[in-house]
Amino acid sequence: MPIILDKVSHIYGEDTAMAVMALNNISLVIPDGQFIGLIGHTGSGKSTLAQHLNGLMKATAGNIYFNGEDIDAQDFDKKMLRSKVGLVFQYPEHQLFETDVFADVCFGPKNLGLSKKEIELRAYEALKLVGLEDDYFYQSPFDLSGGQKRRVAIAGVLAMKPDVLILDEPTAGLDPKGRDEILDQIARLKRETGITVLLVSHSMDDVAKYVDRIIVMNKGSVMYDDAPREVFRHYQELEEIGLAAPQVTYIMKALRDHGYDVSDEVTTIAEAREEISNYFARFAAARKER
Amino acid sequence: MLRDITLGQYYQADSVIHRLDPRVKLGTTVLFIISLFVFQGVWGYLAAGLFLVLVIRLSTVPFKFMVKGMRSIVFLLSITVIFNLFLTPGEPVVQLWKLTITREGIELAVLLAIRLSFLIIGSSVMTLTTTPNQLTDGLEKMLRPLNKIKVPVHEIAMMMSIALRFIPILMEETDKIMKAQLARCADFDSGNLIKKAKSLVPLLVPLFISAFRRANDLAMAMEARCYRGGDHRTKMKPLHYEKRDYIAYVVVVCYLVCGIAAGRLIG
Amino acid sequence: MGIIKVRDLIYEYIRRDEEGNVEGITTAVDDVSLDIRQGDFVAILGHNGSGKSTLAKHLNAILYPTEGTVWVDGKDTRDDAAVWDIRQTAGMVFQNPDNQIIGQVVEEDVGFGPENMGVPTREIWERVEESLKAVGMYQFRKFSPNKLSGGQKQRVSIAGVIAMHPKCIVLDEPTAMLDPKGRGEVIRAVRALNDVERITIILITHYMEEVIYADKVYVMDKGKVTLEGTPREVFSEVERLKELRLDVPQVTLLAHELRREGFPMPKGVLTNQEFVEALDRCISEAGG
Numbered sequence: 001m002p003i004i005l006d007k008v009s010h011i012y013g014e015d016t017a018m019a020v021m022a023l024n025n026i027s028l029v030i031p032d033g034q035f036i037g038l039i040g041h042t043g044s045g046k047s048t049l050a051q052h053l054n055g056l057m058k059a060t061a062g063n064i065y066f067n068g069e070d071i072d073a074q075d076f077d078k079k080m081l082r083s084k085v086g087l088v089f090q091y092p093e094h095q096l097f098e099t100d101v102f103a104d105v106c107f108g109p110k111n112l113g114l115s116k117k118e119i120e121l122r123a124y125e126a127l128k129l130v131g132l133e134d135d136y137f138y139q140s141p142f143d144l145s146g147g148q149k150r151r152v153a154i155a156g157v158l159a160m161k162p163d164v165l166i167l168d169e170p171t172a173g174l175d176p177k178g179r180d181e182i183l184d185q186i187a188r189l190k191r192e193t194g195i196t197v198l199l200v201s202h203s204m205d206d207v208a209k210y211v212d213r214i215i216v217m218n219k220g221s222v223m224y225d226d227a228p229r230e231v232f233r234h235y236q237e238l239e240e241i242g243l244a245a246p247q248v249t250y251i252m253k254a255l256r257d258h259g260y261d262v263s264d265e266v267t268t269i270a271e272a273r274e275e276i277s278n279y280f281a282r283f284a285a286a287r288k289e290r
Numbered sequence: 291m292l293r294d295i296t297l298g299q300y301y302q303a304d305s306v307i308h309r310l311d312p313r314v315k316l317g318t319t320v321l322f323i324i325s326l327f328v329f330q331g332v333w334g335y336l337a338a339g340l341f342l343v344l345v346i347r348l349s350t351v352p353f354k355f356m357v358k359g360m361r362s363i364v365f366l367l368s369i370t371v372i373f374n375l376f377l378t379p380g381e382p383v384v385q386l387w388k389l390t391i392t393r394e395g396i397e398l399a400v401l402l403a404i405r406l407s408f409l410i411i412g413s414s415v416m417t418l419t420t421t422p423n424q425l426t427d428g429l430e431k432m433l434r435p436l437n438k439i440k441v442p443v444h445e446i447a448m449m450m451s452i453a454l455r456f457i458p459i460l461m462e463e464t465d466k467i468m469k470a471q472l473a474r475c476a477d478f479d480s481g482n483l484i485k486k487a488k489s490l491v492p493l494l495v496p497l498f499i500s501a502f503r504r505a506n507d508l509a510m511a512m513e514a515r516c517y518r519g520g521d522h523r524t525k526m527k528p529l530h531y532e533k534r535d536y537i538a539y540v541v542v543v544c545y546l547v548c549g550i551a552a553g554r555l556i557g
Numbered sequence: 558m559g560i561i562k563v564r565d566l567i568y569e570y571i572r573r574d575e576e577g578n579v580e581g582i583t584t585a586v587d588d589v590s591l592d593i594r595q596g597d598f599v600a601i602l603g604h605n606g607s608g609k610s611t612l613a614k615h616l617n618a619i620l621y622p623t624e625g626t627v628w629v630d631g632k633d634t635r636d637d638a639a640v641w642d643i644r645q646t647a648g649m650v651f652q653n654p655d656n657q658i659i660g661q662v663v664e665e666d667v668g669f670g671p672e673n674m675g676v677p678t679r680e681i682w683e684r685v686e687e688s689l690k691a692v693g694m695y696q697f698r699k700f701s702p703n704k705l706s707g708g709q710k711q712r713v714s715i716a717g718v719i720a721m722h723p724k725c726i727v728l729d730e731p732t733a734m735l736d737p738k739g740r741g742e743v744i745r746a747v748r749a750l751n752d753v754e755r756i757t758i759i760l761i762t763h764y765m766e767e768v769i770y771a772d773k774v775y776v777m778d779k780g781k782v783t784l785e786g787t788p789r790e791v792f793s794e795v796e797r798l799k800e801l802r803l804d805v806p807q808v809t810l811l812a813h814e815l816r817r818e819g820f821p822m823p824k825g826v827l828t829n830q831e832f833v834e835a836l837d838r839c840i841s842e843a844g845g
Contacts (some may be wrong), residue, residue: 018570042707054473082475097491107474156474175802254829254833269810276811276836283629371597422661455660458703504656508657512669517669522673523673524676526672526678527680
């Protein structure tokens, strides 16, 4: 179910002196099955954009089409949209409220008016998808660790069986291991279910390893929309807007500046190791010939 | 964006009235309200009206902001006026079906309408020219004598100012939790009253948890910064009466004397 | 004696169920000893739940040891009479910028500490001005904290602590809730305080890039200090850190991976510059 944004703008406090242009004439296509990183610093409009995609915020100009239908049309079913475009907010554990984990995950499907059996089946599947052990199902969500709470909250959205999953800063406040675990889990569920995933983040390092497309936002506009290595090529421009390419890119850049003939279009540690090994292999071969 | 709202309705400006000590403004407002009930007759109200106009002019706050405060009491005002108009016994003026409007009724209704409007406008002048912070400071200092009878004046003032700081944050938080639950297809609008109340649980539980967490954090942060109640405490912005404050008090006293005199001598 | 001395610190708390019955005892800090010299920049690393925040709260007498002793500037934190001196000597900045700002205007918040200490009004103003300038927030003194970014709010919190003229500042994950820009602002402000004012810094964090400038790093796990040393020494232990749910800087990791492939890279490479130099040496050893 592709999402199409056609010249979407959003102005806060329109008709007042304090009007702020949060989104400025954005046109995008989000086709099925992509893994997308939506990057921008705080205030770039990335979270605002995310909330437009499931109809929580209304564009002040332009149209958004879900599966070909205008989501702002009179008879459009917003509830259906929200179940199909699942949005996980920043610090989603702050939305947990039920007495046990399982009941909390059931909240979403219950709102969809499904049968009890279907609700429980979905909740169970969702909890499995986020990798939570059965032992935790009937514990109070408030007794879990930070990382576990977050998984429960993500499961709460997954239980609605969305076609598109949007996660706003899913790693905020987690420690490095917790961050890697949650990102790996998201990548795995993307692989297993084939749904579209949109990862909203301010960290290139977080998304570089996973996504196949990066949308960079700045001051409410889309600045770049391309494959990761194409986007990172503009690392100087990215720095100017308070973002940075992955640290590995800078290491390779330093090597090139120092006269090493290595590619600087490298975004992960594994690629960098490969590239340097290859360089040395070429170097050794050249020596042998001489 | 919710964080941008200003609490109370402070109007930023740099007038004499804005610069007055909050205690002067609080005291004057109380005296003005009392004067509205003490003053008699047309001349008394004229005095009050003149005083109000003078203060409003000095405050440089546009009049429409004062009227905004009136909107909330239009209903109350009309009820009072209507009741007085029809239910006051006396010399009949107009007869409408079974209802009689009397001369005394008209008089009473008009006076009451004026009295209530003056009251609201008078207090609006205070809230428009004083920040909530100054108000708490003023209250704390004015009520300090109550400390002697074990009223925790400092603590009350501190709580008020913390509430003022956190209300916008909690409002934003409410908005965020509400959106998060809406994203899980929650329904806050439809159904009967019981169903609506029930639908608030997913909003209120997280909100309370968050408020308690914040309160806990804040208490710790305050302790870490050596907060130990009102004793031994100095003030960064202590309240001092200046010349203009004394002048203001003199003006207020003059106003009271004139008003009472006008009521007695002329009216 | 250093500014902070911790000996055999144990902190236990009792877990209770809903009826208040004892469920068990958790040892959050388990036999920790530290010595921190005046003027040092010390980092304490550890994953969430490793006990690092609990340890931090002992350093300005918010928590008291179950066993062992904590001295701050020579004073035992369990001495009730010294509590306010200790809290003034060792200021504390917390994680959530919203939950530690009390004032409704930036300058009033910074004045809150000195007010509590009973500093005369005129001196409060001087302290507020110099503290806001030290963190580069002076031009925002009349702002409402609600209108500032996360990084700016944390700098206001730091100014609020500096205004109390502490000898030491404990920062408990001050950057955990900030974006990269905010993190940079806060760390720069903290390093400047250490360099210029010679204020002792104890930075608790799980971001590795923030600790490479520290004089000494302690790594905590399960309430114990499991690694300590200079950043270079600590980051030499890549595998050990991974076991402890921690990262190393990417450049350190790349050097480590290359070494595993057989390249003669040194341990504990911390900067890109060092990496390039190390690779140069690899080339010359390969017979360049």
